[in-house]
Structure formats: structure tokens, C-alpha cells
Amino acid sequence: MKLDLIVRARQILTLDPANPVATSVGVIGDRIVGFDAELDGCEAVRVEDFGDATVTPGLIDAHCHTAWWGLGLAAIDLSKARGLDEIYALVEAEVERLADDPHAWVHGTGFNQAHHGGAFPDIARLDELTGDRPLYLRHTSGHASITNTATLRLVGALEPGFENPTGGVVVRDAAGAPTGLVEEAAQGLVQALLLPYATDRLVEALEAATSRYAEQGITSFSEAGVGGGWIGHSPVEVAAYQAAAERGRLHARAQLMPALDALHPLRAHAADFAGEGSGSGLDLGIRYGFGDDLVRFGHVKVFLDGSLLGATAAVTEDYCGHSHNTGYLLDDPAVYRDRVLGAYRAGWPLALHAIGDAAIDLALDLIEEAQSRYGRLAAPCRIEHFGIARPDQVSRAGALGLAVTPQAGFIGPIGDQMAQMVGPERADWLYRGRSVIDAGIVLAGSSDLPVADNNLRRGMQAAVDRVTDSGAVLTASEAITREEALRTHTEWAARATGQLADKGTLERGKLADFTVFSASPLDAPSIAELDIVATVLGGNLSYDARGRD
Incomplete structure (x- = not known):
């Protein structure tokens, strides 16, 4: 029997410690079946030889707004x-x-x-x-x-x-x-005057967005809020992702985070929902993980506070130049507690938007109570952004086994602005890297598109050098290595989304999702200056720059 595909390159970085580097990988269907000597004697329907390029696991954007x-x-x-x-x-x-x-x-x-x-x-x-x-x-x-x-x-x-x-x-x-x-x-x-968008209009938007994702080497993304609140676009928004997938117009794998407002009270047998018989979720008890390899439900998305640039993120001390302004939580903590615990015990891991340190305090309290009362779920709970995180909060998040998604891509275009907002006493707390890893927290890479662009190579380089557009360095001690930067958008993003069994590293049985760089992100002078040669989604080219002008 022939393989469907063999991919060859000067270097294939698998990020699998048992087999870290290869020069060829074989694919049947949309799954990896072997490497190098394991393919000896095998023929394939297609062979893609990328020459001197470097192949890595497909890049994952763990938090964006597609x-x-x-x-x-x-x-x-x-x-x-x-x-x-x-x-x-x-x-x-x-x-x-x-x-x-x-x-x-x-x-x-x-x-x-x-x-x-x-x-x-x-x-x-x-x-x-x-x-x-x-x-x-x-x-x-x-x-x-x-x-x-x-x-x-x-x-x-x-x-x-x-x-x-x-x-x-x-x-x-x-x-x-x-x-x-x-x-x-x-x-x-x-x-409310504009919604809901028609499903066909959303399909067009998803195709336009994900075709551009493929150009950036992105094979998977987490959509941070669908179906409710001010972030949703339609009460049947998930249908648009399904329709895009069915029509061949979804060019990256989507993990969808329903907004908390899209969930509603559910009642079931007294033994269900951690023995309380009630929780919050979607009809029929659909929860995290439901779906297929192209469209699947992820964490529940909960907004706790606002933004740093708008000075609405909830902080414990005034913003610089904004007397008596500490931002605000978007609802009462008691309301959050009731709704968040209801979602968690119904099987939804939490993704809590918390930028300011006051909001992070609340996020940690909610997660700690949820996990202590109902145990830990298969996917880690997450704090989205973790923007202004005090040292004690970093330690606490590590002890709770959390994942966080601070956007390294913010450091260049808005790093100076963020530092000015919080002042020199708090600038070292901004969008951390090294301290997060050292605390045992899963550091997941994300763009937060369209807040910043989704050139993940630029974001990875920013995580390494932390240089702002003015040339300043935002907390050099938070810099991470090149390999760690790559893992934030591969292995660690897969861990944070609960999908490491299928993606994040290149191993037999995992999805054949590859990003092809013009050179190795581990030793090129600048990750940001690398080109994306091609992107492979499930063994098929979703983007190919070869032969283009």
C-alpha cells in the first residue's frame, strides 16, 4: 500500500524528545505514520520536497477573533x-x-x-x-x-x-x-442593531480570515468567544464554522470558545454535574471537546475586566495619569461565581479574560474554588492575557496548574503604551514569559487578532528579545529562548487547548499539520524575518509560496 504523502526537508523539528529531528515524514489520510528509516521502501502518491527549508508542527494561535x-x-x-x-x-x-x-x-x-x-x-x-x-x-x-x-x-x-x-x-x-x-x-x-450576521456572511468572513491564517503558517486557532455577549456574531454562530468546514472554506482547525452568555441553566439527574444535578451549558449537555478535527468546542470564555489601553482593565492601583481610575470588573464577583461554577461543573474548563491584577485575583479565586470543589478537568483552566500579573499571582497560577495566554506580539506595537499606562513600578509585571514558564504554568502563544496582527513569527521574536517599537526592552528578565517561543505556538498551545494528543508535536498518529519555514526558527538571525514557504493541513497544502512572484 502506498502512503498518501511523504514530506522531505533539510530539517524537520518534531519537538518530540524521543525523535527531535528528522528529514522525512510519511502521511496516510490526515495522520502521521512514520519518519526517516521507518519509511524505507515506502512509495507515496505525492512527495513534497522542501529542500533547505525547516518543517515544524503546525502553528497554533491559542486566542484570536477570527x-x-x-x-x-x-x-x-x-x-x-x-x-x-x-x-x-x-x-x-x-x-x-x-x-x-x-x-x-x-x-x-x-x-x-x-x-x-x-x-x-x-x-x-x-x-x-x-x-x-x-x-x-x-x-x-x-x-x-x-x-x-x-x-x-x-x-x-x-x-x-x-x-x-x-x-x-x-x-x-x-x-x-x-x-x-x-x-x-x-x-x-x-x-444589537447589527446582529445577527447571516451564516453565509460569516462563512465568507471565515474563509477570508483563515486563508490568511494559512499564509502565516497557522493550522489551528482558538476562537475566543462565540454565540453570546458583545463578542458573538449570531446565536447560531457555530453553524457558520460547520458550514465553512463542509464547503471547504475553513483553512485552519477551529476550536470554539462559547461566551459565558451563550450558556444557560441546565438540569439533569441528581448524580450529574458533580452530583448537584444542575449546571450551565448548551442544549443536550454538549460541552468542551464536542466536535471533530476541524471544528470543536473549547473552553468557556468569560470576560472579567476590560482593556489596558482603554484603562478599563481592573487593577489594584491607579493607572498612571488617570487619578482615581482603577478600571472595573464587568459584573459583580458573586454573579461570576454562580455562573462560572455552574459552567465548570457541567464540564466546561474556564478561560477567564483577566488583564488587570485585580481581575487576575478574581480569576484565581474562581478557578481555585472550581477545582477544589469539583476536581480538575482534562484541559487546564486558563487565564486569558494575564496582562498585569504580580509575582504572587504567578506563583499561585503555577500551583493551580493553569495555562495563560499573554500576547508577546503586543510588545512591539503597544509595549511602550502599556508601560506608560502602568508606570515603572509595574512594568515588569506586563505580559510575562520567563517567570511563567519557571512557575510551571503552560505558556500558550496567541495573537489576540485583530488587537495585534497574527504574524506569529513576529510574536515569537518579541518573546525572545522583548523589544518595543521604540527600541526599548520591556523587562529583559522575562525573555524566553527560541525553542520555548516555538513551543508556545505548538506543544504548549496544544496543551493549553487540551489537544496535545492530536497536535503540537510531530509524532506517529498525530495530525499531519506542518509549517514550513524558510530556515530554522531555532538559529535564524531573526524569527520575524523568516518566510512561510508552505502550510500543510491534514496532509494537504493550505498554502504554498513556491513558484509565486
Whole structure:
């Protein structure tokens, strides 16, 4: 019997200590069946010889927002604008482009006030440009948006007696007039006017996004929040991922984290749900791990606080330059406790968004209680971002056996901004690396796309050198090795997502997912400057740069 595929290269880094380096790997179906001498005498239907390139396990992005980014590809890109006049010009041009459709919204994404001297667009100027046309400009963090008066009128924010929703704020000036800035869960008021997106539209967005993932060497990703809250796009959002997979339009494996708001109370036999007979989940008791190799459920995603750039992440000491501002939790801790414990005992490992140290305290308390009451689940609980982590929190997370996803890719583009927000006394706590590994925590690599780009090579290099765009070094003692950086997006990301049995290293029986680098990320002068030669998903090329101009 012939193999389906043999892949050859100068160097295949398996990350398997029993067989760390190979030069050939054989595939039947979508699984690895052997290496090197094990393939002697074997023929294959296809042979892919990548010459002097280096093959590694397929890269995994352990926390990103694929549908959000895919939908945003059609919006105004605000990330490259410098100065509010450029923002206004982009909005004006989009209004002109939409002139034939009086009901079309103006959408934009990627705004960062740091690119505009700390200033936000003036709502009066936006009103002049847009008139009665709704406007929705997303902040790069995803935790805030900029709107105009027409939009605020639609959501009722101008009505007497309007109250901010739990976990969000329609920001107002000293006179009580809206500034156009909408924070956190208050964005849901705007999104309610846009949702749900049609499944076919989501499929288009997923195809656009994941085809670009393949270009970056990404074979798997965890979608950090679907189906509910302000992060979801449709109550049937999972159907879009299934449809994309069925139609051959999903070019990377998706692990979907349902937002906590997508879960609802469930009752079952008294012996179920850790012997309490009640929990929180999806219909029929579907829980973590349900699905197939292309689309599968992951952890439950829970937002505890906001963003560092927006100064809404919950911290124990004031932000620099923001007197009496310590951010805020997005709900009452008692509410979180009830809902989170209900999800955990129904079989959902926890992925708790916690950037500020006050939020991390709550995350650790919730995880510790869940694990002590109901035991540890097969997949580790996670703290997403772990952005401003005190030394005692690092030690505690290690003792609890957690995984964390601090984004090394933030260090370049927004590292200086983050350090300025927290000040020199806390800068050493930002988006850690070395101390996390040394504490026995699983350090999972992630981009948080579209907050930062998903060039994971750039993120891996940042984890190694921790250099910001200004040339400063953000806590040199937190730097990790090249091999560790590679493992954050392979083995350790697979551990954090509970999928190490199928991916993360190259071993017999695992999925044939490979990333082909132009040279070895372990010894190239810069990981960030390496090219992606090809990406192989289940034995098939999802991207191939050979022969391209």
C-alpha cells in the first residue's frame, strides 16, 4: 500500500524528545505514520520536497477573533492613520463611497488613541461628516468603540433616564453629553442593531480570515468567544464554522470558545454535574471537546475586566495619569461565581479574560474554588492575557496548574503604551514569559487578532528579545529562548487547548499539520524575518509560496 504523502526537508523539528529531528515524514489520510528509516521502501502518491527549508508542527494561535477580523477586512482600516485629521478624511471618503445607500453604516476598525496624541475623535466633527448615517469605529483593543449622535440616538442613549448596561459605559463629558466613546458591554447596544450576521456572511468572513491564517503558517486557532455577549456574531454562530468546514472554506482547525452568555441553566439527574444535578451549558449537555478535527468546542470564555489601553482593565492601583481610575470588573464577583461554577461543573474548563491584577485575583479565586470543589478537568483552566500579573499571582497560577495566554506580539506595537499606562513600578509585571514558564504554568502563544496582527513569527521574536517599537526592552528578565517561543505556538498551545494528543508535536498518529519555514526558527538571525514557504493541513497544502512572484 502506498502512503498518501511523504514530506522531505533539510530539517524537520518534531519537538518530540524521543525523535527531535528528522528529514522525512510519511502521511496516510490526515495522520502521521512514520519518519526517516521507518519509511524505507515506502512509495507515496505525492512527495513534497522542501529542500533547505525547516518543517515544524503546525502553528497554533491559542486566542484570536477570527470572525471579527474577517468581517473587519471590509471596514475602514484606521490603524495606519496618524492624527485625527486622517481619521476624519477616511470617514469622509467612506461616506462618499456609500452615497448610493442611505442606510449603510460606516464601519471602521483598529483605532488607537496613542496614534493621535491620546485624543479621540470629536463627536461634533463626526456628526458633520456622517449626518444621520450610523457610525461604528472599533478600538484596536475591541473593548471600546467610537460612535456618532445618529448611532447613540438609535440605541436610546440620548433618552431621559438612560442607564448604562451592566459592565459597560456610554462615556459622557462633564456636562453629561455623550462623547461618542462606548466602553465594554455598552458596545452590545450598538451591536444589537447589527446582529445577527447571516451564516453565509460569516462563512465568507471565515474563509477570508483563515486563508490568511494559512499564509502565516497557522493550522489551528482558538476562537475566543462565540454565540453570546458583545463578542458573538449570531446565536447560531457555530453553524457558520460547520458550514465553512463542509464547503471547504475553513483553512485552519477551529476550536470554539462559547461566551459565558451563550450558556444557560441546565438540569439533569441528581448524580450529574458533580452530583448537584444542575449546571450551565448548551442544549443536550454538549460541552468542551464536542466536535471533530476541524471544528470543536473549547473552553468557556468569560470576560472579567476590560482593556489596558482603554484603562478599563481592573487593577489594584491607579493607572498612571488617570487619578482615581482603577478600571472595573464587568459584573459583580458573586454573579461570576454562580455562573462560572455552574459552567465548570457541567464540564466546561474556564478561560477567564483577566488583564488587570485585580481581575487576575478574581480569576484565581474562581478557578481555585472550581477545582477544589469539583476536581480538575482534562484541559487546564486558563487565564486569558494575564496582562498585569504580580509575582504572587504567578506563583499561585503555577500551583493551580493553569495555562495563560499573554500576547508577546503586543510588545512591539503597544509595549511602550502599556508601560506608560502602568508606570515603572509595574512594568515588569506586563505580559510575562520567563517567570511563567519557571512557575510551571503552560505558556500558550496567541495573537489576540485583530488587537495585534497574527504574524506569529513576529510574536515569537518579541518573546525572545522583548523589544518595543521604540527600541526599548520591556523587562529583559522575562525573555524566553527560541525553542520555548516555538513551543508556545505548538506543544504548549496544544496543551493549553487540551489537544496535545492530536497536535503540537510531530509524532506517529498525530495530525499531519506542518509549517514550513524558510530556515530554522531555532538559529535564524531573526524569527520575524523568516518566510512561510508552505502550510500543510491534514496532509494537504493550505498554502504554498513556491513558484509565486
